[in-house]
Amino acid sequence: MAFELKNVVPWGRTLEEYTKIFKLTDSDLDNRIISFGDGPASFNSEMTKLDKTVVSLDPIYQFTKAKLKQRIDETKETVMEQMRTNQEKFVWKNIKNVDELEQIRMGAMSNFINDFELGKEQQRYVYHELPNSTKYNTQEFDLGLSSHFLLLYSQLGLDFHIQSITEMLRISKEIRIFPILNLNAVRSEVLEGVISHFESDFDVKIESSDYEFQKGGNEMLIIKRKSIK
Ligand SMILES: C[S@@+](CC[C@H](N)C(=O)[O-])C[C@H]1O[C@@H](n2cnc3c(N)ncnc32)[C@H](O)[C@@H]1O
Known part of the structure; x- marks a missing residue:
């Protein structure tokens, strides 16, 4: 099925959030x-x-x-309305309240929009759809x-996840995925299947994160190449 912008609800996080989500150390960064x-996360623009x-x-x-900005503008009110209605489903710890959430998300997406054209030219924003293979070399990246x-979009199925993660692991020495819950805030249905597929050839572990917004969503999955003993 073709990927259509009208089905996307843009929602982007910041460098500070990514740092907590993935427990990124100075050396990771x-x-x-x-x-x-x-x-539309601002991770790339802030890191650059x-x-x-x-x-x-x-x-x-x-x-x-222009199209991305238009889509952000047209979905903003609906998403914020839903957040207000469903406040009790989230943990207001890293983000204090709905107003702060709106400020952080809109700030992140505005940073992204302002950086998008330059970043595309510099090959920092690259059009790619998982589970397709990428143009990058084996182990070109330290961290994916x-x-x-x-995991969150578990309805995409186990095969989709295995194929996507296989490509991530081809080009990255280590990968981190957050959260390990699905959209209903329960453990992703594909988690066990993913772990059992990769655990014989890779080091696979679940580690705590410094971030929680979905209730119970405070863990990440880490998969890395086994170190040679
Ligand atoms: C909820 S957003 C998360 C954005 C960002 N990672 C963050 O945490 O702020 C999910 C993103 O997955 C992207 N997406 C949807 N289908 C995809 C696919 N097949 N391959 C890669 N990304 C996809 C969407 O376009 C969207 O930007």
Whole structure:
């Protein structure tokens, strides 16, 4: 099925959020990072300002800046309305209340929009749809990330996840995926299948995160190449 912008509800997080989500250390931040399903997050633009290296991949990068901005503007009110109605489903710890959430999300997406055309030219925002293979070389990146896409969208199925994660692991030495819950805030149905597929050839572990917004969504999945003993 063709990827259509009208089905996307843009929602982007910040560098501070990614740092807490994935427990990124100073040395992680100095590594070559690739971030899948990065959408309108400001992680890439904020990292670039700090002279760090991030490549972001997402199907929405096929659209123009004007179209993306229009989609952000037209969905904003509906999403914020839903957040107000469903406040009790979330943990107001990292983000204090709905007004702060709106300010953080809109700030992140505005940073992204302002950086998008330059970043596309510099090959920092690259149009790519998982589970397709990428143009990058084997182990070209130290760290591959997926914030709020893999595992969360469990309806995409186990095969989709295995194929996507296989490609992530081909080009990255280590990958981190957050959260490990699905959209109903229960453990992702594909988690066990993913773990059992990769655990014989890779080190696979679930680790705590410093971030929680979905209730109980405070863990990430880490998969890395086994170290040679
Ligand atoms: C909830 S957003 C998360 C954005 C960002 N990672 C963050 O945490 O702020 C999910 C993203 O997944 C992207 N996406 C949807 N289908 C995808 C696919 N097949 N491959 C990669 N990304 C996809 C969407 O375009 C969207 O930007």
